[in-house]
Amino acid sequence: MLEARAFEPEYLRKLDRLVLGIKRARTVRTGQRALGRVQGLGIEPENFKEYAPGDDLRFLDWNAFARLDELMLRTYRADRQVEVTALVDASASMGLPAHDDKLGLALAIGASLAYIGMADNDAVRIGAFAMHRGSMKLEATPFHRRRESYLNFKPFVTSVRAGGETRLGNAVDELLLQRRPAGTVVVISDFLVSEGDVEDALKRLIAARHDVKVIHVMGEQESSGSYPPGLYRIRDAETGEVRETILGPAAVGALRHKVERIAARIREICTTHAINYAQAFGAGNLESFMERELPLLGIVR
Amino acid sequence: MGLLNRENFIYGLSLALLVLIYLRSRSRPTIEVSSLMLFDEAPAPVASVRNVRLDPLFWLEVATLGALTFAIAGLYVMRPPAPGQGRSHALVFDLGAGMSAHDGTGTRIDLARQQATEIIDQAPAGDEFSVIAYALEAQVRHPQTANRADLRSALAELVPMAVPARTAALRAALIRAHGASEIDLFADRPPAPAILADAGSAARINFHLVGSGDSNLAIVSLDPGIPGSTRGRAVIRNFSTRPHLAELAIDLDGSGQYHQTMMLAPREQVLVSFGPLKTGGLLHARILNADAIDADNSRYAYAPSEVAASVLVLSPDAAVRDDLARVLLAVNANFQIETADPAKYVAPSGPDAKPLELAVMHDCYVPAVKVASTLLIYPPDGTKNGIGVSVDGTVARADIRGDATGESRALNSLALGDTRVVAIPEWMDLIATATAPGHPSIPIAGIGRAAGGAAGVLAFDVRDHLLLAPDHLDALVLTVDLMKQLTAPRDIVVVPTGADVSVAATGSARVTQPDGSVRTVTADKWGRVRIRPMQAGRYTVESGAATTQVLANYYDASESDLAAKPQAEAIAPAERRAATSNQQSAKQVQPLTFILIALALLALAIESAMLIGHAGRWGMRHV
Numbered sequence: 001m002l003e004a005r006a007f008e009p010e011y012l013r014k015l016d017r018l019v020l021g022i023k024r025a026r027t028v029r030t031g032q033r034a035l036g037r038v039q040g041l042g043i044e045p046e047n048f049k050e051y052a053p054g055d056d057l058r059f060l061d062w063n064a065f066a067r068l069d070e071l072m073l074r075t076y077r078a079d080r081q082v083e084v085t086a087l088v089d090a091s092a093s094m095g096l097p098a099h100d101d102k103l104g105l106a107l108a109i110g111a112s113l114a115y116i117g118m119a120d121n122d123a124v125r126i127g128a129f130a131m132h133r134g135s136m137k138l139e140a141t142p143f144h145r146r147r148e149s150y151l152n153f154k155p156f157v158t159s160v161r162a163g164g165e166t167r168l169g170n171a172v173d174e175l176l177l178q179r180r181p182a183g184t185v186v187v188i189s190d191f192l193v194s195e196g197d198v199e200d201a202l203k204r205l206i207a208a209r210h211d212v213k214v215i216h217v218m219g220e221q222e223s224s225g226s227y228p229p230g231l232y233r234i235r236d237a238e239t240g241e242v243r244e245t246i247l248g249p250a251a252v253g254a255l256r257h258k259v260e261r262i263a264a265r266i267r268e269i270c271t272t273h274a275i276n277y278a279q280a281f282g283a284g285n286l287e288s289f290m291e292r293e294l295p296l297l298g299i300v301r
Numbered sequence: 302m303g304l305l306n307r308e309n310f311i312y313g314l315s316l317a318l319l320v321l322i323y324l325r326s327r328s329r330p331t332i333e334v335s336s337l338m339l340f341d342e343a344p345a346p347v348a349s350v351r352n353v354r355l356d357p358l359f360w361l362e363v364a365t366l367g368a369l370t371f372a373i374a375g376l377y378v379m380r381p382p383a384p385g386q387g388r389s390h391a392l393v394f395d396l397g398a399g400m401s402a403h404d405g406t407g408t409r410i411d412l413a414r415q416q417a418t419e420i421i422d423q424a425p426a427g428d429e430f431s432v433i434a435y436a437l438e439a440q441v442r443h444p445q446t447a448n449r450a451d452l453r454s455a456l457a458e459l460v461p462m463a464v465p466a467r468t469a470a471l472r473a474a475l476i477r478a479h480g481a482s483e484i485d486l487f488a489d490r491p492p493a494p495a496i497l498a499d500a501g502s503a504a505r506i507n508f509h510l511v512g513s514g515d516s517n518l519a520i521v522s523l524d525p526g527i528p529g530s531t532r533g534r535a536v537i538r539n540f541s542t543r544p545h546l547a548e549l550a551i552d553l554d555g556s557g558q559y560h561q562t563m564m565l566a567p568r569e570q571v572l573v574s575f576g577p578l579k580t581g582g583l584l585h586a587r588i589l590n591a592d593a594i595d596a597d598n599s600r601y602a603y604a605p606s607e608v609a610a611s612v613l614v615l616s617p618d619a620a621v622r623d624d625l626a627r628v629l630l631a632v633n634a635n636f637q638i639e640t641a642d643p644a645k646y647v648a649p650s651g652p653d654a655k656p657l658e659l660a661v662m663h664d665c666y667v668p669a670v671k672v673a674s675t676l677l678i679y680p681p682d683g684t685k686n687g688i689g690v691s692v693d694g695t696v697a698r699a700d701i702r703g704d705a706t707g708e709s710r711a712l713n714s715l716a717l718g719d720t721r722v723v724a725i726p727e728w729m730d731l732i733a734t735a736t737a738p739g740h741p742s743i744p745i746a747g748i749g750r751a752a753g754g755a756a757g758v759l760a761f762d763v764r765d766h767l768l769l770a771p772d773h774l775d776a777l778v779l780t781v782d783l784m785k786q787l788t789a790p791r792d793i794v795v796v797p798t799g800a801d802v803s804v805a806a807t808g809s810a811r812v813t814q815p816d817g818s819v820r821t822v823t824a825d826k827w828g829r830v831r832i833r834p835m836q837a838g839r840y841t842v843e844s845g846a847a848t849t850q851v852l853a854n855y856y857d858a859s860e861s862d863l864a865a866k867p868q869a870e871a872i873a874p875a876e877r878r879a880a881t882s883n884q885q886s887a888k889q890v891q892p893l894t895f896i897l898i899a900l901a902l903l904a905l906a907i908e909s910a911m912l913i914g915h916a917g918r919w920g921m922r923h924v
Contacts, residue, residue: 093335102335192336222335233331234340244329245343254342262338 002104002283003157006111012150014291018300020084020117020184021276046075082211083125083143083183084117086110087171088160090128092237093192095162100219103162105283106188109215111157112290113186116300118147123183126153129171130164137164138174165238166193168201175205182209190217191266199269206273213276216266218259220282225255305375305892313370319362361908365901372897380891388428389445391478392417394459395488396436397466398860402489402512402593409512413487414456416509420485421452431481436462436835437799439473445481463596463837463855464799472496475506482890487511489863515863516541518588519597519856521570523551525584525604526577527634533558533576533604535586539565540862548589551575553604554582562590581606583793583852596837597861601795601852605633610788611655613670614640616663616678624768625661625678628777632784643667659788663763674755674787678780679721679762688756689726690747696720699735699761701745701775717761717776720745725758728827730803733779735760746779748786750805751827755791757783792848798834798855806830806844813841815853 005011051060051071064072088110094103110126117124127140141156168189175185185205191198205212221227229248235241245251263279270277276298280289294300304310334340394400394417400410421430432443432455443455471492478484483505486492489512497506517540526533539545544566551559559575578584581604588598612629616622622640629636636658643665649655657672664679675688682692699720720735722743729749734742748757759780761767768777789795796802804810806824813819815838822830824844834840834853842849 096333096335190335192338219335222339227332231329233329234337235331235333236337237333237335239337241337242331243337243340243345245340245345247343251340251343254344255339258339258342 001158002101002286003107003111003160005286006108006115006157007151007154011112011287012115014287015112015115016119018116018290018295019119020113020122021295021298021301048072048074083123083180084114084186085140085175085180085183086113086124086126086186086188087175088126088128089130089166089168089187089189089191090160090162090164091130091166092163093166093190094217096237097219097221100221101283102190102217102219103160105280105286106215106217107157107160108286109217109280109290110186110188111153112286113300114144114153115147115150117184118145118150121145126156127175128156128160129167129174130162131167131170132164136167136170136174138171166190167197168193169197169204172201172204176208182211184211184213186213186215188215188217191262195265195269198266199273202269202273202275206275212273214266214270214278216263216277216279216281218263218279218281220284222255223259223281225252225259227251227255302376302378304371305377305890307374310370310374312373313367315366315370316363319359319366323359358908358911361904361911365904365908368897368901368904372894372901375892375894376897377890377892388424388483389481390420390424390428390430391481391484392420392430392432392456393474393478393484393486394432394434395466395471395486396434396459396461397489398461398463398594398596398855398857399466399489399512399863401461401463401596402514402517402863403591404512404514404593408461409489410459410461412511413509414459416511417456417485417487418453421449431478432456432459433474433477434459435470435474436464436466437470438467439470439477441477462798462835463853464835465857465860468493468496472499483507485509512863514593516543516545517593517597517861517863518545518547518565518590519594519861520549520586520588520600521856521858523584523586523600523602523854525581525602528576528578528581528604528607530634531577532574533578533584535559535573535575535600536570537563537565537573537588538570539568542567545592546590547571549573549586550589551584551586553578553580553584558584578604580604581608583850593863594861596798596855597857599837600854600856601839603789603793603795605635605788606790607635609635609637610658612636612638612788613657613660613672614638614663615643615646615660615665615667615670616640617642617644617665618663618764620766621663621764624763624766625663628768628780629659629661629784632781633788659784661784672754675757676783676787677756677758679719679760680723680758682721688758689728690756690758691724692721693724694722696722696737696740696743699737699740699743699745701733701735717745717773718765718767719762721760721762723758723760725749728829729756729758730801732783746783748783749827750791750803750829755787757787759783793850793852795852795854796834798837798853800853801831801833802851803829803831804842804844804849804851805847806842808844810842810844813843815839 048061048064049072051073055073059073059075061072061074064070088106090103094106114124114126123143123145125141125143127138129136129138131137141153144150144152166189187202202212202214227247231244232247233242233244267277278293280293394410394413396410400408400413402409404412427447429445429447430452431441431445432452434440434442442459443451446452466488475484475496485507487509489510491508491510519538519540521536521538524534535549535551537547537549539547544564546562547565548562549559550557558578559573561573563571565571584602584604586600592598610633614622614625614629616625626638626640629638643662646667648667648669648671657670659674659676660670660672661676661678664681666677666680677688677690680690680692682695697719699717701717717735720737720743722740725731725744725747726749728751729747731744732746732748735745737743743760745760746758748755761776763776767773768780791805794802794804805828807828809821809823810830811819812822812832815836822832824830830842830844832840832842832851834851837853837855840851840853842851
């Protein structure tokens with residue numbers, strides 16, 4: 001399946017030159033006590049400033065004091081470590097149409113982003129969510145930072161199977177309950193749910209100060225509407241609802257129009273909330289998507 | 302409107318099968334999609350909830366199967382007959398002895414005849430009638446005809462017989478009337494509703510109850526006793542619900558032996574003793590006063606001669622010889638019985654040798670014995686004796702199944718011991734048969750008269766005191782019956798009415814019946830004529846210089862009992878049915894079978910034409 005492609009050395013070599021385009025945390029000026037806030041205890045010097053009462057004396061630059069006879073504090077760039085979570089939709093809709101391998105594409109993209117994130121030693125994990133029998137099932141790997149441990153993602157990525165309902169809001173709730181520091185969350189889904197649910201979930205992530213990125217995956221067949229013509233009974237993979245329809249030229253146009261409308265609406269929601277949005281339509285476009293589309297959209301640089 | 306064969310309506314399940322076929326062949330494939338949301342704008346079929354494509358071909362196939370189902374189930378309508386098309390009637394008459402009962406001015410058959418004549422006279426000109434009668438058997442007296450004169454003539458020829466009307470005969474009569482649209486049944490008592498229901502006829506059955514009186518006396522039995530020894534007995538029965546006067550006269554060969562008038566209480570049965578008779582001869586008992594049925598007012602019996610007759614009993618078993626001698630003495634105390642072991646028996650010869658009346662041979666056959674009648678009991682295996690009875694083995698057990706004439710009392714199932722598998726000659730009459738392992742039917746009793754004399758055969762062994770065992774009474778009855786018949790005088794035969802009688806004759810015989818009519822009967826190849834007396838009384842068979850008297854007795858408790866009321870539940874349905882039939886008698890059954898089949902064929906033709914049209918339009922050889 002396509003997710004295995006994300007662990008092939010040849011493919012990974014192409015990702016080596018990419019960097020995750022994430023918003024780094026703001027520089028925290030050291031020496032100023034602020035209870036409850038994480039001090040920017042980086043190792044990269046940023047600037048000097050005159051000592052002010054209350055500053056942390058540990059950051060006094062004694063050499064400068066010897067030369068200039070002034071109390072100077074050395075400031076550092078805050079630690080660049082950001083927690084990156086690739087949140088993959090593993091609902092039943094991601095498994096259909098079967099030969100489109102939407103889930104494989106989503107997992108491959110999630111793993112690729114994790115690999116890219118590891119280039120900066122960011123803490124990266126991959127999670128998959130779906131609603132099973134009324135309860136949200138959010139499974140995620142531990143955080144890994146070094147590329148040497150990238151292959152630790154492989155058992156999880158290759159074991160994810162599509163099933164259950166898409167409940168993005170519940171998945172976000174589950175994620176936020178883990179009370180992790182604000183980081184970057186990349187949501188990868190087909191977003192075949194109500195627009196309100198999508199917008200609500202994304203807004204809650206943003207409210208939790210996460211840097212949110214959205215990758216919209218769709219299969220080649222369902223995005224083009226290329227079903228064989230005829231009379232069919234169609235069954236929703238997640239709800240089991242059945243409907244009768246006529247598939248033909250008219251249906252192809254209607255399907256394409258519907259997909260375009262859904263994509264436009266998701267894009268509009270993302271634009272409204274300053275979220276990076278990218279489309280990955282068709283499993284055959286993984287490499288070009290990673291190398292060309294994502295840099296253009298600023299998700300990677 | 303209705304169905305002649307409702308059970309065939311099960312073929313209507315073919316319609317359900319058709320729908321299943323359509324569901325199977327024309328249901329739409331189901332595909333699973335990621336979300337129905339994508340298909341919100343896709344066009345939906347017009348008939349979104351139907352799985353069966355109800356096109357004209359479907360409806361034509363439904364019409365075909367429906368029409369064929371109704372045709373098989375026998376759909377019919379009731380409609381008045383078309384002008385010029387007559388209805389068919391069947392006039393069914395009970396000719397049992399009860400129909401000869403006098404009611405007022407005439408007999409019951411006269412009343413039935415009068416009612417039938419009125420029906421014929423009131424029917425439209427095109428209507429056809431058949432005349433069917435039943436008593437012991439059913440008989441079509443006149444086939445369907447619209448000729449009124451022929452019908453009246455056929456009705457006039459209906460004469461009640463001195464036999465009971467059998468239920469099986471009524472069933473047979475209704476079966477023979479099956480083709481009629483209306484059946485008029487004339488009887489003196491209502492038939493059981495089950496019989497009418499079992500008739501299975503679509504015709505309406507109108508039941509006509511004729512007769513109402515119950516004043517009847519009957520001679521139930523007549524026993525002459527043993528001349529010079531025991532008293533004779535006669536049993537008189539009053540079937541009426543009122544007291545009845547009975548004047549009884551008993552004659553022996555024309556000389557009066559008993560004459561008494563007595564008053565019988567309602568439903569009373571009286572035993573009258575007379576004698577003992579001084580000599581043997583033909584005994585005739587009569588009820589002289591008038592009552593409803595004449596046939597049961599006269600009864601004959603033959604009193605055996607007091608002259609000592611010689612009987613020879615041969616058996617290798619001494620106990621059997623003793624048993625048979627006892628039975629013979631019970632049949633006729635005047636018999637002089639000689640018993641012997643066949644291995645030691647030497648037939649007397651010369652002028653001093655007495656003529657033998659009867660020889661009873663058990664498990665042996667001695668051809669040297671010159672005798673008038675022979676009774677073979679358990680004839681030896683593997684031999685073919687001079688009588689013509691061949692033996693083809695022995696079975697260890699046999700069950701008496703029933704009798705051949707229907708008049709013997711040996712009717713109940715009875716397990717016998719060793720029994721020979723015999724084949725009786727054609728001139729013998731089969732009295733009783735039995736079943737045995739590997740033998741569905743073997744004869745066990747037979748009797749006949751040929752030129753060489755009378756002969757009887759009993760196939761079962763009578764060792765171990767079989768004839769004296771209380772559990773084997775039927776075997777004793779069979780034995781006594783054969784002994785009586787074999788020792789009876791040749792010129793006098795007393796039989797019940799309805800029984801077949803064989804009388805020795807040469808060439809042809811002249812038979813004079815009780816009503817004085819005469820007919821000529823030709824003897825068969827064994828030199829006998831067979832008659833079946835259906836009237837009570839004296840039949841005279843004259844052949845050459847020989848004259849034989851056949852005396853027929855009639856008595857049947859159920860037929861003679863005119864006071865027996867039918868059960869309420871039995872009469873009510875019959876009357877209801879009659880009432881219903883009267884309302885609808887103006888209509889007749891019109892089956893729609895041919896119309897339905899024509900509709901089915903038409904639907905098939907239209908479907909074929911449509912399929913050919915489709916094939917031509919699509920450029921295919923077939924669809």
